[in-house]
Amino acid sequence: MSDHYERVKIELQQMKEVENEAAADEEQLPPASVSPIPADVSFTARRDLSKSSINGRSRSKSRSKADGRERQVNGKQLPYLTPQKSDYSQGQSRVSDEPNLHIKGTAKLLKGKTAANGHVESCQRQTDGKCEHHGKEAKKRRAVTVDTSKAKTSLEALKMSIRQLKWKEFPMGRRTACDIYWHGVSFHDNENIISGQVNKFPGMIEMLRKINLSRAVRTMQELFPEEYNFYPRSWILPEEYQLFSTQIRLLKDNDSTLKPTFIVKPDSGSQGDGIYLIRDPADLRVISGSPIKQSVVQEYIQKPLLIDKLKFDIRLYVLVRSLEPLEIYIGKEGLSRFCTEPYQEPSQKNLSHVFMHLTNYSLNVHSGNFVHSDSCSTGSKRTFSSVLYRLASKGVDIKKVWSDIIALVIKTVIALEPELKVYYQADIPPGKPGPTCFQILGFDILLMKNLKPVLLEVNANPSMRIEHEQEVSPGVFEYVPSPVDEEVKVGVIRDTLRLMDPTQRKQHVTSSTGGGSPEEAIVVETGSDEKEGLADSLPSLCLKQVFPKYTKQFNYLRVVERIATIFLRFLGVKGTMRLGPTSFRTFIRNCKLSNSSFSMASVDILYIDITRRWAGMLPDSREAGMCLQAFIEAFFYLAARRFKALLLREQVLLLLEVCEGALEGQSHSEKPRPHRSHTNPASSQSSAPTTFSSPALTRRRHQPMQLSAKANTEN
Numbered sequence: 081m082s083d084h085y086e087r088v089k090i091e092l093q094q095m096k097e098v099e100n101e102a103a104a105d106e107e108q109l110p111p112a113s114v115s116p117i118p119a120d121v122s123f124t125a126r127r128d129l130s131k132s133s134i135n136g137r138s139r140s141k142s143r144s145k146a147d148g149r150e151r152q153v154n155g156k157q158l159p160y161l162t163p164q165k166s167d168y169s170q171g172q173s174r175v176s177d178e179p180n181l182h183i184k185g186t187a188k189l190l191k192g193k194t195a196a197n198g199h200v201e202s203c204q205r206q207t208d209g210k211c212e213h214h215g216k217e218a219k220k221r222r223a224v225t226v227d228t229s230k231a232k233t234s235l236e237a238l239k240m241s242i243r244q245l246k247w248k249e250f251p252m253g254r255r256t257a258c259d260i261y262w263h264g265v266s267f268h269d270n271e272n273i274i275s276g277q278v279n280k281f282p283g284m285i286e287m288l289r290k291i292n293l294s295r296a297v298r299t300m301q302e303l304f305p306e307e308y309n310f311y312p313r314s315w316i317l318p319e320e321y322q323l324f325s326t327q328i329r330l331l332k333d334n335d336s337t338l339k340p341t342f343i344v345k346p347d348s349g350s351q352g353d354g355i356y357l358i359r360d361p362a363d364l365r366v367i368s369g370s371p372i373k374q375s376v377v378q379e380y381i382q383k384p385l386l387i388d389k390l391k392f393d394i395r396l397y398v399l400v401r402s403l404e405p406l407e408i409y410i411g412k413e414g415l416s417r418f419c420t421e422p423y424q425e426p427s428q429k430n431l432s433h434v435f436m437h438l439t440n441y442s443l444n445v446h447s448g449n450f451v452h453s454d455s456c457s458t459g460s461k462r463t464f465s466s467v468l469y470r471l472a473s474k475g476v477d478i479k480k481v482w483s484d485i486i487a488l489v490i491k492t493v494i495a496l497e498p499e500l501k502v503y504y505q506a507d508i509p510p511g512k513p514g515p516t517c518f519q520i521l522g523f524d525i526l527l528m529k530n531l532k533p534v535l536l537e538v539n540a541n542p543s544m545r546i547e548h549e550q551e552v553s554p555g556v557f558e559y560v561p562s563p564v565d566e567e568v569k570v571g572v573i574r575d576t577l578r579l580m581d582p583t584q585r586k587q588h589v590t591s592s593t594g595g596g597s598p599e600e601a602i603v604v605e606t607g608s609d610e611k612e613g614l615a616d617s618l619p620s621l622c623l624k625q626v627f628p629k630y631t632k633q634f635n636y637l638r639v640v641e642r643i644a645t646i647f648l649r650f651l652g653v654k655g656t657m658r659l660g661p662t663s664f665r666t667f668i669r670n671c672k673l674s675n676s677s678f679s680m681a682s683v684d685i686l687y688i689d690i691t692r693r694w695a696g697m698l699p700d701s702r703e704a705g706m707c708l709q710a711f712i713e714a715f716f717y718l719a720a721r722r723f724k725a726l727l728l729r730e731q732v733l734l735l736l737e738v739c740e741g742a743l744e745g746q747s748h749s750e751k752p753r754p755h756r757s758h759t760n761p762a763s764s765q766s767s768a769p770t771t772f773s774s775p776a777l778t779r780r781r782h783q784p785m786q787l788s789a790k791a792n793t794e795n
């Protein structure tokens with residue numbers, strides 16, 4: 081390992097020199113809407129034979145393993161996509177060394193990376209307790225306790241992070257409460273936690289299943305079609321099969337030159353399992369059989385950006401530090417996962433070539449062409465910054481790419497937030513003892529040829545493994561350290577812990593308020609990630625705060641959250657997630673929405689109609705009643721009914737004003753409900769969505785609204 085760090089240090093030193101030469105850049109605020117870049121960027125393959133010894137060795141090791149896995153892939157998990165052995169560059173290195181690049185505007189982005197390595201090295205070289213900096217710090221503060229008993233595959237990276245922070249690990253759990261509970265899968269891994277902080281939100285796994293993510297984004301697309309065009313046009317199966325067939329038939333009838341391709345993804349699948357490509361809706365019935373399985377069928381991005389002729393995607397780590405108030409951080413460093421067969425646009429012939437179309441590491445690692453590399457800038461898995469350097473060297477405006485990605489991340493979390501709040505309240509009702517939550521999410525993003533980022537999916541449990549499987553001698557497999565994974569993931573976990581450090585929060589409270597209101601102090605503290613980085617003489621954070629930092633640019637999108645607040649109000653605090661008919665009536669009555677032309681009988685019919693339809697769409701739901709999505713649909717209906725001839729977004733905003741106005745009047749005479757906040761209620765007020773209209777709304781007042789999900793991702 082030390083070899084690796086020496087090498088990385090040298091690389092980083094070179095990068096620093098480049099950064100020093102680059103002009104100091106002002107951080108660019110991401111635009112509220114993602115605008116496609118017309119630039120046509122194409123790259124030619126560049127092969128560097130100088131690395132062939134490392135790569136050659138790695139490939140021969142992975143190839144024998146691949147055979148076993150391919151059988152498994154073919155036989156079981158991917159019956160329709162057959163991995164094709166390509167003879168592409170057999171025996172050659174397929175990737176190239178990164179040159180030293182002269183780039184403007186990457187210094188901030190790469191800070192975290194530099195810091196992560198520097199710190200690992202300096203601390204690892206010192207024996208326990210002899211790290212001077214940390215020794216002093218540790219004396220000042222009590223060690224933060226972390227229950228790691230449920231950490232599963234993230235354990236190694238977590239242990240490293242805890243060691244670096246000089247915190248206290250409880251690998252078998254602890255009888256008394258810990259400050260932080262690190263779960264490998266879900267909020268419920270440890271039951272009965274009543275204090276501290278858990279690294280999972282209730283409901284996150286459910287929300288990030290492919291169907292639910294598509295639904296949440298689609299709701300936003302209905303209100304803000306342009307702002308949410310970073311998500312490919314999708315249909316939910318089986319319920320929208322007819323709609324899918326009809327829309328595609330119409331599309332083809334209108335333009336016979338169109339040859340779209342679609343990707344079908346099983347609802348709860350991961351790592352590429354069960355995914356296949358089709359060119360016509362009719363193929364679905366043939367492949368999926370009848371009945372069609374719960375899945376999402378999505379427009380396939382046919383022109384991805386290629387490097388060395390290979391398709392790749394980006395895995396970025398995003399920390400949702402709290403929901404109330406909304407706080408989002410993005411890892412400055414991520415991973416790029418490369419396909420292992422040169423890309424060609426989909427044709428009937430290559431539709432089943434897994435290694436050409438799917439970037440999943442878990443699949444490509446079993447290709448004979450997979451390149452394990454000790455360098456972060458070569459091989460089939462690289463750091464995202466090394467890809468950015470490469471793009472910058474071709475003249476790409478990487479600041480624009482980065483700011484589009486930040487916008488995509490914030491908008492996606494805004495789409496998820498309303499329903500997450502419903503889950504949160506059901507598990508941790510306000511006023512009852514319970515932990516607070518945070519979570520690291522894995523965003524999978526594809527760059528189109530025109531550099532526009534497209535959201536593929538969000539993982540609730542991104543792999544935090546820092547080792548990969550390798551055949552060390554014939555037939556003997558071992559987990560060996562993966563430098564690129566360690567480089568990225570240890571920094572993300574360690575800095576997530578730092579941001580959640582309960583002692584830091586208390587320190588900030590006392591030092592900055594002199595014993596005054598704790599809420600005020602935290603408002604200041606949460607706004608500055610740089611400051612938090614300095615507190616321990618640790619490297620600056622590799623996580624960058626993007627919300628509330630960019631509240632002004634994105635808060636206008638938080639319309640559905642306001643509908644969810646009304647929903648939660650009428651739901652009560654009984655740990656349920658569904659609204660009963662009586663509560664729905666109370667909502668209508670309290671918001672003064674019924675009148676002579678919309679009687680309470682009509683209200684009941686509306687409730688039954690929508691609730692029944694949603695019950696059919698959510699077959700595994702155990703609770704009866706109206707879910708949030710159904711309530712949103714009812715709200716949209718009521719808005720359209722009341723404010724005819726306006727854009728849906730305007731109708732909804734007007735109805736929100738009516739409802740919030742009516743409820744506010746009533747609140748004055750009611751006892752205020754206890755409000756649970758992750759950090760503090762004062763800061764919640766500062767970032768909570770308020771009544772306002774978006775700049776885009778005013779701009780588009782006279783344009784027709786597109787109600788259907790419109791992705792327009794292929795430019």
Ligand code: ADP
Nearest residue numbers: 312349350351352353379380381438439440537
């Ligand atoms: P999984 O959870 O099974 O990994 P993903 O949605 O991430 O499912 O899809 C797997 C892979 O398929 C992605 O990593 C990407 O390479 C490819 N992919 C997914 N959706 C699209 C799309 N709409 N267009 C092009 N490629 C896609």
